[in-house]
Amino acid sequence: MKVLVAYYSLSGYTESLAKAIVVALGGATSGGGGPAGDAAGSPPSGFRVELFEVVPAKPYSYFSAGVKGVTQAMAGTIVELAGEPPTDEGFEALVVLSPTWGWMSSPPIRSFVAALPDGAGRPAVVGVTHAGGPIGSFDRLAGLVEERGYRVLERLSVFCYDRAAIRAAAELTAAALRAQTG
Ligand SMILES: Cc1cc2nc3c(=O)[nH]c(=O)nc-3n(C[C@H](O)[C@H](O)[C@H](O)COP(=O)(O)O)c2cc1C
Secondary structure, X not given: OEEEEXXXXXXXXXXXXXXXXXXXXXXXXOOOOOOOOOOOOOOOOOOEEEEEEOOEOOOOOHHHHHHHHHHHHHHOOOOOEOOOOOOHHHOOEEEEEEEEEOOEEOHHHHHHHHOOOOOOOOEEEEEEEEOOOXXXXXXXXXXXXXXXXXXXXXXXXXXXXXXXXXXXXXXXXXXXXXXXXX
């Protein structure tokens, strides 16, 4: 199963979660992403994993995230992204991860989700990292992904400073996707 692990991260916590998920799925995180596993045949885990960093065309600083990003997150603003969105053929299952900004998912992830191909029932895991107050950001992200036609298996909500929680969320994701491979 081809799994796309997409994330946006300003300060690195969501990136850590994304990379922990790639490892839990049996992939490698070095070399900047790309299909992971045994290039000569099927990877032993049964997953081919691609790590996909969502990059806004105008990157945020901590300052602009605070003064502008939160307002955009709460208003549901779509921002321009660098690079191309994933193609329909590019993945069979989706993992999409965002920091919580103003109790919502971040504008880059909202924009990424809006540009996704129709899910057509494909399985997905959504997740947020937060600093103690997600206040349902994971549910709202799950709603956006479901609106695009994906079947959300898990909604992760991870306190960003808790490394054990990051590992547990990665294991939960791998178990949920493994159950889909029959
Ligand atoms: C602009 C901004 C807004 C934030 N809003 C919230 C929030 O509403 N609730 C919360 O628990 N954490 C909030 N945080 C903390 C981040 O969600 C948390 O530190 C997250 O793990 C950062 O992920 P990253 O390192 O991948 O960017 C906010 C952080 C920033 C920079």
